[in-house]
Amino acid sequence: MPVATLLPFTATPSRKSASPTSFRLTEKFILLLVFSGFITLCFGAIFFLPDSSKLLSGVRMATWPQKSAKPPCTPGASSQFEMPRASRSVSRRGRHLATFSRINVLLHLVLSFTENMGTHSNFVLSSTPQMMKFAWESYKRYAWGSNELRPVSKQGHSSNLFGNIQGASIVDALDTLYMMEMYNEFEDATEWVEKNLDFNVNGEVSVFEVNIRFVGGLLSAYYLSGKEVYRRKAVELGEKLLSAFKTPTGIPWALLNLKSGVGRNWPWASGGSSILAEYGTLHLEFMHLSKLSGKPVFAEKVMNIRKVLNRLDKPQGLYPNYLNPNSGQWGQHHVSVGGLGDSFYEYLLKAWLMSDKTDEEGKKLYYEALQAIETNLIRKSSGGLTYIAEWKGGLLEHKMGHLTCFAGGMFALGADGAPGDKTGHQMELAAEIARTCHESYARTNLKLGPEAFRFDGGVEAIATRQNEKYFILRPEVIETYMYMWRFTHDPKYRQWGWEAVQALEQHCRLDGGYSGVRDVYAGRPSHDDVQQSFFLAETLKYLYLLFSDDNHLPFEHWVFNTEAHPLPIIRKDKTDKSQPPL
Ligand code: DMJ
Numbered sequence: 001m002p003v004a005t006l007l008p009f010t011a012t013p014s015r016k017s018a019s020p021t022s023f024r025l026t027e028k029f030i031l032l033l034v035f036s037g038f039i040t041l042c043f044g045a046i047f048f049l050p051d052s053s054k055l056l057s058g059v060r061m062a063t064w065p066q067k068s069a070k071p072p073c074t075p076g077a078s079s080q081f082e083m084p085r086a087s088r089s090v091s092r093r094g095r096h097l098a099t100f101s102r103i104n105v106l107l108h109l110v111l112s113f114t115e116n117m118g119t120h121s122n123f124v125l126s127s128t129p130q131m132m133k134f135a136w137e138s139y140k141r142y143a144w145g146s147n148e149l150r151p152v153s154k155q156g157h158s159s160n161l162f163g164n165i166q167g168a169s170i171v172d173a174l175d176t177l178y179m180m181e182m183y184n185e186f187e188d189a190t191e192w193v194e195k196n197l198d199f200n201v202n203g204e205v206s207v208f209e210v211n212i213r214f215v216g217g218l219l220s221a222y223y224l225s226g227k228e229v230y231r232r233k234a235v236e237l238g239e240k241l242l243s244a245f246k247t248p249t250g251i252p253w254a255l256l257n258l259k260s261g262v263g264r265n266w267p268w269a270s271g272g273s274s275i276l277a278e279y280g281t282l283h284l285e286f287m288h289l290s291k292l293s294g295k296p297v298f299a300e301k302v303m304n305i306r307k308v309l310n311r312l313d314k315p316q317g318l319y320p321n322y323l324n325p326n327s328g329q330w331g332q333h334h335v336s337v338g339g340l341g342d343s344f345y346e347y348l349l350k351a352w353l354m355s356d357k358t359d360e361e362g363k364k365l366y367y368e369a370l371q372a373i374e375t376n377l378i379r380k381s382s383g384g385l386t387y388i389a390e391w392k393g394g395l396l397e398h399k400m401g402h403l404t405c406f407a408g409g410m411f412a413l414g415a416d417g418a419p420g421d422k423t424g425h426q427m428e429l430a431a432e433i434a435r436t437c438h439e440s441y442a443r444t445n446l447k448l449g450p451e452a453f454r455f456d457g458g459v460e461a462i463a464t465r466q467n468e469k470y471f472i473l474r475p476e477v478i479e480t481y482m483y484m485w486r487f488t489h490d491p492k493y494r495q496w497g498w499e500a501v502q503a504l505e506q507h508c509r510l511d512g513g514y515s516g517v518r519d520v521y522a523g524r525p526s527h528d529d530v531q532q533s534f535f536l537a538e539t540l541k542y543l544y545l546l547f548s549d550d551n552h553l554p555f556e557h558w559v560f561n562t563e564a565h566p567l568p569i570i571r572k573d574k575t576d577k578s579q580p581p582l
Contacts, residue, residue, distance in 0.1 A: 124498055125547040129180040131504070131514075132540045135531060136177065136185055138513030139169050145196060151513030152529040162210065163203025163258060167192060172213050172537035174221040174230075175565055179553065180544060186225070193218075194229050199237050202259040207244045207252055208278035210237070212343075213533060215285045216565035222292070223568055231292050238289040238298055250304040251325035252279050270331035273322035279305055280344030283351050283362075284561050291570060306361065317372030318391060319344065335391040337373060338401030338452075343562040345369055346406065349414045354559040356572040357417075367419055370411075370426075378429070381455045385439060386432035389455075398455040400436070405449070406476040408433035409483030413555070427487065434484050436461055437477045438496050444520040447503040449477055463521070472516035472528065473508060475538035475564065482546040486555065497546045504539075538564035 143149040146156025147168035222230035243261035244252040253263030289298040321340040322331030351362035411430035439461040448471040450463035485493040507525040515527040558566040
């Protein structure tokens with residue numbers, strides 16, 4: 001029986017979602033949009049009308065087909081979403097016409113928005129699949145089978161994270177395609193996975209990245225579609241990753257050669273250490289691998305990580321980012337809720353939720369860690385912005401990463417179970433973090449968030465170092481908006497998501513796909529030429545969920561891994577024979 005029939009993809013249909021009418025933008029916001037539409041229209045007309053008015057209609061109609069949430073199911077029908085001929089000719093006509101394409105996308109957004117003001121959330125909801133279609137079709141046209149797309153040079157791209165495994169964007173996108181009802185594209189992806197996804201390759205991979213993107217993506221695709229190939233591939237890859245745990249403590253290596261089974265750590269990591277956010281972000285996927293394979297070994301490996309951590313003293317109750325897998329001792333005392341630490345905390349909370357709230361140890365560890373973070377790391381700026389600093393041997397660095405912005409969503413997700421009547425307090429903290437992260441976007445020229453922003457030297461929520469000003473299509477801020485929307489239904493979170501959609505369309509969308517930008521404070525974007533696989537897995541999925549009904553992938557049935565791949569809650573009901581003993 002297909003697994004999907006066992007798992008509610010949506011919750012009880014009777015549950016009312018936030019109605020579109022509950023979303024009322026301020027008049028100021030509407031006026032601003034109408035005004036920007038007018039300016040855009042004038043700008044486009046001045047520069048481009050002499051070329052051809054047909055070009056305008058070609059780009060508009062083909063790029064943003066109206067009301068086409070569900071793609072036709074006939075083979076080859078996806079061609080209606082291909083870049084139109086007009087648009088391809090645009091790509092050959094240099095910088096001005098590339099600008100033209102972006103301007104017209106924005107123009108269409110503005111005009112469509114004003115036409116659809118009454119059903120704004122529905123409009124944005126139907127826009128995000130169009131963004132996904134464009135990202136997917138671009139990847140398919142220029143980089144099919146590669147790990148990622150280079151949208152400027154229009155070719156494939158592979159970072160060293162995946163060794164010689166191919167197709168990261170395909171596997172990362174599977175569940176987003178499925179939930180957006182892009183079934184033709186999902187079938188293309190399935191065919192590629194069946195024929196080409198190969199883990200018997202000689203190359204060194206990041207255990208963490210391969211786990212969250214490939215194992216997580218395959219597991220979700222299996223649970224959503226019920227296709228056996230995804231279960232088989234997830235277990236096959238999980239078995240290969242087991243070699244990473246061959247260390248004296250069982251704390252896994254960061255890097256693993258999939259062919260030889262030899263592991264090692266990042267050369268830059270303090271004292272040859274493994275990284276908290278890497279070895280601490282295997283739990284959800286490995287528990288599901290045990291469930292789906294009937295082999296307890298996966299669960300045993302991740303439960304052992306807990307045991308090792310439980311034996312160690314924590315400075316001020318905090319978890320340092322570095323742990324030596326040979327000695328079992330902490331490395332440098334650097335603590336962060338952003339890079340190097342982030343998803344370890346997320347997985348403590350989600351381990352408890354995914355276990356149907358039976359994993360009491362996960363719960364206890366999460367709320368204790370959160371208390372230590374609040375005491376030692378969370379501060380308020382003189383301008384009233386709450387932020388999460390980094391801790392280096394007892395000294396605070398007043399910097400917050402874009403990665404850290406996921407914490408708003410995590411605090412909100414965990415607020416309900418908070419001990420000692422702290423639910424309200426944790427929701428307030430979550431809202432404060434969301435506000436600060438929104439400010440980090442609002443205080444830039446491009447209205448996209450920098451990689452890291454600071455609260456010192458007279459600035460607040462602004463990047464001051466050149467190497468922290470980039471934006472690589474990361475999802476964390478939108479992820480937090482999505483959780484905040486689901487738990488509060490405060491319309492500002494959808495407004496903020498809409499602002500992000502506009503900025504992405506205006507500055508990141510090129511005629512060859514979506515690209516990150518090098519400096520969010522620059523007058524004009526300089527593109528980094530990478531469409532990250534997590535843009536399809538996370539950024540677009542969280543945007544879609546932000547504007548969806550709450551009963552779409554409801555939290556009472558699903559937990560998202562750190563790459564936004566939904567995994568079902570493992571029910572404690574012992575009569576469920578599909579659950580092997582762990
Ligand atoms: C994703 O791969 C995951 O969210 C991970 O936990 C860290 N960040 C990237 C996207 O920013």
